Amino acid sequence: MNPAIHCLLATAAILAASSPAVAQKADKPAAWTPASTMSSAVRTSPNMEPALSFPGQAEAARAKLAELQRRTGRKPNIVWLLVDDMGFGDPGIYGGGAAIGAATPNMDRLAREGLMLTSAYAQPTCTPTRSAILTGRLPVRTGLTRPILAGDKIKVNPWQAEVSLPAVLRPAGYTSILVGKWHVGEGVGMRPHDVGFDEFYGYYEAQKEISQGVDERRYPDLVLNPDRLARLRATGSSESLVHGVRGGETRDVSKIESIEDMAEADRVLAEFTVQKIATLAQSGKPFFLEHAFMKVHADNHASKAFKGKSGSKFAYKDAVVEVDALVGEIVAALDAAGVRDNTLIFLTSDNGPQLDSWPDSGYTPFRGAKASAWEGGVRVPAIANWKGMISPGRQSDELFDLMDLFNSCLSIAGVSEAALPKDRYFDGIDQTSFLLLDDGKSRREKVYIWAETDLMAMRMWEYKIHTKITETHAQWLDIDMSTKANVGLAPWLFNLYIDPKEQYPVGHRQNAWLASMAAEMKAHAATFKAFPPKDIGLAQ
Ligand code: CA
DSSP: OOHHHHHHHHHHHHHHHHOHHHHHHHHOGGGOOOSSTTOOOBOSSTTBOOBOOOHHHHHHHHHHHHHHHHHHSSOOEEEEEEESSOOTTOSGGGTOGGGGTOOOHHHHHHHHTSEEEEEEEOOSSHHHHHHHHHHSSOHHHHTOOSOOOTTOOOSSOTTTTOOOHHHHHGGGTOEEEEEEEOOSOOSTTTSGGGTTOSEEEEESSOHHHHHTTTOTTTOHHHHTOHHHHHHHHHTTOOOEEEEEETTSOEEEEEEOOSHHHHHTHHHHHHHHHHHHHHHHHHHSSOEEEEEEOSTTSSSOOOOGGGTTOSSSOSHHHHHHHHHHHHHHHHHHHHHHTTOGGGEEEEEEESSSOOGGGTTSSOOOSSSSOTTSSSHHHHEEEEEEEOTTTSOTTEEEOSOEETTHHHHHHHHHTTOOGGGSOSSSOBOOOOOHHHHHSTTOOOOOOEEEEEETTEEEEEEETTEEEESEEEEESSTTOTTTTEEEEEOOSSOEEEETTTOTTOOSOOTTTSOSOHHHHHHHHHHHHHHHHHSOOOOOSTTO
């Protein structure tokens, strides 16, 4: 067992031993009581995250979905638009847009015509978020705590014992397709079409990992050295656009051979999605489509059509403008196919901006960036749009964890959580009523913020408590020059409403909840005693 997980389990064991209430919870789930008086959450099953209960809202959401199905005669479609590394402050409606040199009219329209979430949380990096939203489980539980990189020796296929959203949707009649970036394993058994998707059309890796093999200006020591390039390729690094079908053929459609090829990747992917939507809409079956953009993850290269099209003219900003335009094309394809009123669209980013690559990076108004446990690393734009089902003009600051997409999409597809296995812990919460009702309230009381195998922080109400912190040792290098540190005597507790940048803890000076929030974190840690995390070898 890796030391970090061992440490975590030891902590959970100590906490469980020192707190009879916590130990009792694991043994007698029916008698479960909240860890502190702060909590109103209800645990309905020992392996499900406790959630706030609004029975009237749950019933109203069910009735709304049933009425839609009566009207359309079929189950709803689900479309996720996942932008890579886009910052909270990038879209115009979140305070960015034209004001920071890259207008985003299509994203802004989606938000205005739907529900704009301002306290939605991702994991701090790509792979953890991408696996968490498909499993409803924290990366520390599945073992997918960081990207599986070319050359990594993993001990066990992380997907082997996992139940993915598309795999659960299939028996409910859904066709599931992933277009774009995967980044959650490229070996046989780990590819999208091995783990539940019916079809995959995209890339296994992030833009930078692909373009580093062709961009001689940025990576001359690699690109101009054939021996090194051959060694990189020998690790299994792939520059291919792959088309794979579940149980069928997997083939390379084309290869990225220049930065110009890389620049056009999103255009090619969007064209595939637009065509696929027309086909899927005619198939008579409901569909789940995850369109995962390659942009705006570094290294961004402006495509022919969008070079200089942003106010800023910088490559990152041109990439934001391109992604926004492609979002518009995909939404227009749903309109043209006549399925817009039967399709939930959810647009978000998989983590905060990667300030390490600035100025090829997004913007966040918060402290920290991608890879950190500060708000800048994990708080992301998130927009839910569903014509006729989500009223225009809604905005909410109530909590949403992107893992909630797993449970919510199951619910929208009419799949009961009772169908999920009982031998593992699910961290996602069904937020269907929050999303669909005009007065919908979030059922999520807390968001736990993990970085790899470390429980760093927790958000509850407008408070955020850190038991560990991410420290940078050079300006904005949250990935390449940072450390994790333990806090001192007291956890660092911030009030995000008066201090959104997490600069000055209110601690025990100006807050009544320090001990209660610490107790809530301990109760969370104790779930790992009852349901031990998997170690797939990435934590070594
Ligand atoms: Ca990312």
